[in-house]
Amino acid sequence: MKYIRQRSKSASAFLVILMVLLTVPYQTVLAAMIETETALEISTAGQKARDHIKTILAREDAQAVLRAQGIDPFEAMARVDSLTDAEARRVADQIEDLPAGGSFLVTFLLVVGIIVIILIITDHLGYTNVFTFVK
Amino acid sequence: MIGLLIVNGCATSPIKRWSHTSGDVPPKHAINRVPFFAQEAYQCGPASLAMALGWSGLDIHPDTLTPQVYTPSLKGSLQPALIAAARRQGRIAYPIAGPEALLKEIAAGHPVIVLQNLGLSWIPVWHYAVVIGYDLDSAVIILHSGITYQKTTALKTFEKTWARSKHWGLVVLAPNRLPATAEEQSYVRALIGLEKARQWTAAVEGYQTAISRWPQNLSAYIGLSNSYYAQDDLQSARRVLQKTSMLFPEEGVVFNNLAQVLWEQGNTQEALRAARQAVKLGGPLVEQYRKTLNEILADEP
Numbered sequence: 001m002k003y004i005r006q007r008s009k010s011a012s013a014f015l016v017i018l019m020v021l022l023t024v025p026y027q028t029v030l031a032a033m034i035e036t037e038t039a040l041e042i043s044t045a046g047q048k049a050r051d052h053i054k055t056i057l058a059r060e061d062a063q064a065v066l067r068a069q070g071i072d073p074f075e076a077m078a079r080v081d082s083l084t085d086a087e088a089r090r091v092a093d094q095i096e097d098l099p100a101g102g103s104f105l106v107t108f109l110l111v112v113g114i115i116v117i118i119l120i121i122t123d124h125l126g127y128t129n130v131f132t133f134v135k
Numbered sequence: 136m137i138g139l140l141i142v143n144g145c146a147t148s149p150i151k152r153w154s155h156t157s158g159d160v161p162p163k164h165a166i167n168r169v170p171f172f173a174q175e176a177y178q179c180g181p182a183s184l185a186m187a188l189g190w191s192g193l194d195i196h197p198d199t200l201t202p203q204v205y206t207p208s209l210k211g212s213l214q215p216a217l218i219a220a221a222r223r224q225g226r227i228a229y230p231i232a233g234p235e236a237l238l239k240e241i242a243a244g245h246p247v248i249v250l251q252n253l254g255l256s257w258i259p260v261w262h263y264a265v266v267i268g269y270d271l272d273s274a275v276i277i278l279h280s281g282i283t284y285q286k287t288t289a290l291k292t293f294e295k296t297w298a299r300s301k302h303w304g305l306v307v308l309a310p311n312r313l314p315a316t317a318e319e320q321s322y323v324r325a326l327i328g329l330e331k332a333r334q335w336t337a338a339v340e341g342y343q344t345a346i347s348r349w350p351q352n353l354s355a356y357i358g359l360s361n362s363y364y365a366q367d368d369l370q371s372a373r374r375v376l377q378k379t380s381m382l383f384p385e386e387g388v389v390f391n392n393l394a395q396v397l398w399e400q401g402n403t404q405e406a407l408r409a410a411r412q413a414v415k416l417g418g419p420l421v422e423q424y425r426k427t428l429n430e431i432l433a434d435e436p
Contacts, residue, residue, distance in 0.1 A: 032391070032392075032394075032395040032398075032423075032426070032427040032430060033361060033364060033392050033395050034357070034388050034391055034392055034420060034423060035361065036323075036326075036327050036330060036354055036357050036358035036361050037327050038388075038420070039353060039354045039357035039358070039388050040320065040323055040324070040327070040354040042353070042354075042386070042388060042418065042419065042420070043352070043353050043354055044320075045419060084383075084385060085353070085386070086383070086385035086386050086416070086418065087385065089418060089419070
């Protein structure tokens with residue numbers, strides 16, 4: 001911004017006015033400061049991410065995989081609830097890359113994938129006696 | 136009799152919603168000292184708003200509000216215009232809906248502007264009034280309405296006329312107070328409204344109120360620092376953002392805004408650190424964080 005201002009000082013008044021008229025709305029001039037309204041949307045996105053993860057884990061086949069691994073499904077849901085907005089968003093983003101639905105093997109990979117991602121992102125040690133390969 | 140009625144939530148008949156709340160609020164309450172302005176023709180909007188603002192501590196006459204609130208071609212005032220005008224006066228304008236919320240606000244001592252249809256559904260006569268009290272045992276609502284001071288209306292009649300606006304109400308408060316039925320996101324939205332109306336001092340106070348009530352609300356901290364920033368109080372903006380960065384170490388938005396403030400204060404190295412941290416944390420706004428970082432880098436000597 002300072003660079004642009006130094007340049008425009010030496011331009012004619014006409015060019016300066018033209019630039020101002022062509023400038024995008026006021027908000028973009030202060031583009032660096034993120035508005036409160038935008039910050040509010042980020043927080044909402046965190047809640048949506050948590051809900052999305054829980055929807056997947058609430059599926060019957062996912063619940064079966066959790067139980068088969070000795071994980072209390074309620075505990076898993078509670079862990080998701082305790083994710084911060086930022087953590088939940090990161091987990092949800094990573095889940096996008098995992099396979100969805102279909103065979104039991106795919107569900108198994110999906111659920112295990114979710115748990116592993118949550119563990120890695122949050123450094124939780126609660127499940128390490130189950131997944132000993134995650135250290 | 137009121138306590139024995141069985142309730143089904145939203146499927147309840149309208150009158151029962153009033154009695155359903157009766158367990159949560161005293162059976163009657165009246166708010167003293169709500170100023171009264173007898174309205175002029177069609178000016179129920181400005182009059183109602185002036186009464187609510189007056190109660191909240193602002194000495195203002197309806198005529199001052201008329202240009203902002205009243206639409207001559209409609210011979211009336213639109214709800215968004217009322218909300219915007221309240222915010223331009225530096226007040227929290229917090230919409231509520233329904234009997235439960237109305238009674239709780241009145242019981243907490245907050246008058247409520249309501250929108251009624253005093254006509255028929257096919258020939259509506261829209262009318263703003265200010266609810267200042269209720270008496271559930273006598274089944275009445277007390278309003279400053281039209282040219283009548285402390286008008287008593289039968290609850291049944293009030294319910295019918297108010298239901299037609301979908302039970303719309305508005306609480307108008309100084310920014311150091313919370314509505315009795317305040318919800319986190321809705322209150323923050325009302326504060327964002329203050330920012331849009333450029334009422335920075337009120338916004339600062341409002342966000343502090345929000346933070347004291349919801350200390351885990353990220354947007355309230357961002358709003359507080361943004362409001363300081365808008366007042367050119369970079370020192371306070373920085374202080375708030377640094378505190379917020381410890382509460383929310385994973386939110387890039389905090390570091391991005393902190394970088395901007397540090398840069399404007401001339402602390403380029405610290406600004407770069409914060410900007411890089413924002414980009415590293417990523418998230419949906421990462422492109423904007425990169426933009427900030429690039430601007431600071433471009434400015435480096």
